[in-house]
Amino acid sequence: MSSVEALHDQYSQELKGFGASLPDDLLQGLQGLSEIYDQSQLEQWVKIGVSLAHHSLRSWEATSEFFRVSPEVAKKLTFSELKQWSEIGTYLATDASLMSVAFIKATPIALDSLNFDELDKWAKQGQRLCRGNWKSIALAALYFQQSASLLNVLSLELIDRLVDIIDQLTERSYELANSVLESSYDIFSNLAEEDREPFLLFAKSVTRASWADTRLYFERGPKLIESISSHERTIFLDLASKVTMDVGRQGFPLFVDAAQSLEEIPLEDQKALLIFATNIAPSSAIASMEYLKSAPFVRSRLTTEQMERWSEVGVELLKMGNAEGAEAYFRLESSRAEEMLAALSARVELPSVSSMLRMYAKALSGEQVAVLSSEDLVDRNIGWISEAAPTTEGTTIYLPPFVNTFEEQDSNFQVYKVFTTHQTGRLEFGSFNYTFNINGQHTESSAELRESDQLQHRLSSDVENEEDDRSSQTVSTEIQRYFNLFDDRLLISGIFTIVEDTRVGSYVDREYGGIRKWLQRLQNWEVDRRPEVRAMGLRQAFVENLLRASLGRPDTIRWPQDQYTTMQKGIRALQIVNLEDATVQDSAEVASALYDIAVLIPNIPLESADVEWEPPDEEMIQIAPDMPGGGEGGEAPMPASGEELDFENPDQPEFRGEFKPELVQLMMKLKDQQQGQTDGTASPLTKEQLMELLQNSVEITINEWAEGDLASSLGMFLDNLEKDAGTPAGEPKEQSGESGDERGGGDGGDDEELPVEIDWFYYDEWDFRASDYRPRWCRVGERLGDEGELDYYQDILQKHHGLVMETRRQFELMRPESFRKIKRLEDGHEIDLDEAIQFYVDKKAGVGPLAQIYTRRNKIERDVAVAFLLDMSASTDEEIEKQRQKYQEEEEDFQDDPSKYFQWLAQRRARQAIEPPKRIIDLEKESTVLVVEALEAIGDSYGIYGFSGYGRDNVEFHVIKDLEEDFNDRVRKRIDKIDPVRSTRMGPAIRHTIQKLDDHDAKVKILIMVSDGRPQDHGYGRDRTEKEYAVHDTKQALNEAKRKGITPFLITVDKEGHDYLKQMCDDIGYEVVDNIESLPRRLPTLYRHLATE
Amino acid sequence: MTTTEQSQGFKQLAVEDFRISEEPFYLPISDEVELFESAYEQKIPVLLKGPTGVGKTRFIEYMSWKLHKNIQDGQSGVPLITVACHEDLTASDLVGRYLLEGEETRWVDGPITRATKVGAICYLDEVVEARKDTTVLIHPLTDYRRLLPVEKRGELLEAADGFILVMSYNPGYQSALKDLKHSTRQRFIAIEFGYPDRDQETEIITKESGVNPSIASELAKLAEKVRNLKEHGLGEGVSTRLLVYAGKLIHQGISPRRACEVAVVWALTDDLEVQRSIEEVVTSIFEE
């Protein structure tokens, strides 16, 4: 019997008592070890196992594992080391046998990465996670399971960090701790070695700052840092850790954003950014991350040096200790940052120059042009497709959203100016005014001749051409009829564009000498970027050469030597439109002649053949304008062999942009049609005609229709066109007589009342997008206010008795200072020295004039008229109590004391029972009463009006007291009936009030509007939420008042920042009444100030 | 009748001095010269209406030179007496007053009285500025009676033959408050003065400023463009007067851009954006 068997037999019995499989495990271990250990060592080994089994309740499981893996372990450890290892297993079993099992089981693999000395440390890391409860035991076991492989990718030290993280997570969620641990191997094995430590360090900061983000970080982190240059990842992660230590839970989101921003930055440029960020991090961690976040945007506008200068300003802020300022700066949320950006950037943005360019275009053309971004035009889907090219559709000039062509800002602005001037030139010099068969200044029209030739040709030709049925088509525009003359529409449209742009360019050059320099610079810029002519088919090369000549650079023409006269003829014809008074008719005729030349040129590439492409000689550059004659001079025949290429029109130079005369004329026509201005002869266009026109037009690129079915795309397109032509229709739909009986208020039909007498007035409205008025856009219905009870007025007087007295007294006090002197009175308070002397002299002379030598300050002389305009919109129905609640309730803290809260509730309810909650309108009314009392004391003329309404056709204007009207009981009764009605269209109401004041004779005129600050009405802006339109119109109306010598003043009782007007009213008197209830007191005081100044 | 002496504190000029003896340059814009001549012949008062600086004053000077009338000494032209109206203008200021001379008093005619007596053109510039009660004074002078009541002397003066009352009035910037009373307005025929067209303006600028015609024409072009901006905070378009100023500066050697800046852009408006737009028009037209 071998020693192995003997030992097995000896201990089997004892071991079986712990677990049935133990004897087998023992045998397996003994067999594996018998080669390595001697008899006594084997015995000692078995005893270790047995004592481990005896150690604690389930420690025999560890024994089982111990027996099984010992042969493996023995290969790597000496016997004494193995003994010490077993001791580790034993002390782990003291905590939890499951952990010990995992430890023992993982040891063989762990020993691949660990020395014996490190075993204990490793075991202690696992032990740290074990806290006695089963979740922690499972986690510790998992740790040993995982760390065996983790040890391949992380040093023991780093694992220690990882354990820190996991340990921290266990305080919140074991589930999270588990999943982090489980994913660790995958994550770290995929990270580059040098990234592992910083990744882990940042993970620690994240966990500490906001444990829940750890999972996100482990999920997304590796991907996020992938886009950062490998050299810089460490810097970035270190920075992120520092930031997170500083700012806590904000750190991780900042990291994510910054990483995403860095992704947009080329690898080689990241370093500089990261170094800068790291440098400022000590002053403000947030600023450093915000800097990284903004970097891509800033870089897109600035060069590296400029960006440095831009950043310096933020650094200055940090140095001054203004961290918040610097953060906002780097976040691009400070106007300083934007101003710097704009100042440094060479790029010019359209919004910053559009209103100025609009005025400029208006000055040049004398037309009501608007300036918008080309993107807007593309969005309208009416045939224009380039978002970056300038163009015009006849009423608006469209410009690219920004210009970045040159390196200096001013140059880019000049580019905008050239763009605008050229587009304005198309309007100013009549590019869209082509009329069929009218002679030009220098050419005779051949259009009619061509048309009859065409007809003749078609009649005589036997072949019925099914597709080409243009002759049967009724043409809708003049230019279309012109284009119809040519078989190759693409060619004629391309040539016409070049010729007409040449003409406009010439005009601009002559008329606006000041931008000549820039025009030339852009022309040269374009010429430098033209494609190689030699590679083109010959016909295309011909057209391309025309374009070069048109850009003022005939010297860049390249053309086969033996065909030179053809090119010469072309250039000569083109020169005609450079003549001083050439018109669009000349352009059309020149284009026809050029077309005739071009169609005869085969579009064959000549590059390979040994053709000499020559630059032009002096003569060609100086060539005189002339139309091509009929007879041909001896020139080599056009090459006839070779394969024809597809003809394409040359790309339009950027500064000329898209040119679509056919669409423009069509839109004009549609517009006229919609405004009922058809010239009588032409019947309105039918849908079919329009469709046909669109189908034939080459101004709409075919591929736009390629997707989906052509007809329906065209249909939609047509709808857009018609809509577009219809938008600015300025006329209100119907016009009733100047005065008429009409029910006010639209649908308010449930209670029958007598018809109110309404006078209608029309006013323009300001459309800030177009920077222009919409003529007669709003209809204001003036009516007398309804009458209520007299008691209301008396009640208010009584309630505010004290205030009324006080106000009156104040008003009486203001009299003397504000009253004007009347001169030449026979009796008065003061003597006028000049008059007295004159009187003395007169007396001496024997003429006995009246002794009008006194002056007096008199009430009659006080020449003030004031109109109060009260907002009667539905929003004034809001209870003040409710408004205030929103503020106070949050402040009042009943949290700990519910009884206090109930007490407060009860009190409030009681208060409300005695005195119903007040609405804004109530305060408006009370203020009115006070003001009326005060004004009656002082004798100024005043009017009180209320306004509301719905939609532009029905602005309600209620007269409570007209300027001329005397104060009486009817007025008192009307005040009672000032009630919230509908919407707030302030503009027309103000304009109507202006009208009233304007008709009234007074030296000082004041308009005071009391509102809740929310101009809002149906169709008062693009949609209900848009405030800008309404605000701009209101502001404009107030400016109109100023222009009429009226002092406008606004009082709003808004507290919730609904006050959209305030921002607009920088130069208009304005007050937000803080404490709403102080309005009745405030209004008279304000008036006093206004009327004395 | 005319007085030439000087007396303390009151400077008088002889009526002869009001006469325009050299032909002023005036370029007729439309038929205003004939209209005025006919009105003068028929003794119909004239109201010159139009924006500032379009030549109303120059026109009246020219007419005063052009109209040959019963002047004893055979000098050319009709005397022109101009009164710049303002708020504090009193009836005495117009009609005349007594002055103290030692222990004596002496009556001195006001401008309107003098004009009435010598048969001059009496030109009330910016008449709306005058108080309404002052304006009423001229009513009897403007109807068929052609009488001027001189209250202090208890006289009624009948206007001499060549007398005509002319007022100027700029409808643009007056507030409605200062509008003329209808009863005043309807005593005058109104000749409207608009801006000259480009060629006419070119000629005026050339003659008035000495600048060469091509620059003058560019200035006129500029004016045309700027006038397109009327509603944009520009109460009025640029006046011919300002263009003449610009021309004069250019003639003195100031660069056109700079001259336009000071004479046109800044003179017209304080609104920065409008200024900038006009400046861009200037730089588009002038190379330097």
Ligand SMILES: Nc1ncnc2c1ncn2[C@@H]1O[C@H](COP(=O)(O)OP(=O)(O)OP(=O)(O)O)[C@@H](O)[C@H]1O
């Ligand atoms: N038709 C004209 N012919 C000659 N000069 C003219 C003419 N129109 C304007 N001018 C020039 O414009 C200047 C200003 O004209 P003027 O002083 O007559 O203007 P006005 O209409 O009287 O202006 P205001 O209303 O401001 O008094 C003149 O000095 C003259 O140089």
Ligand SMILES: [Mg+2]
């Ligand atoms: Mg004048």
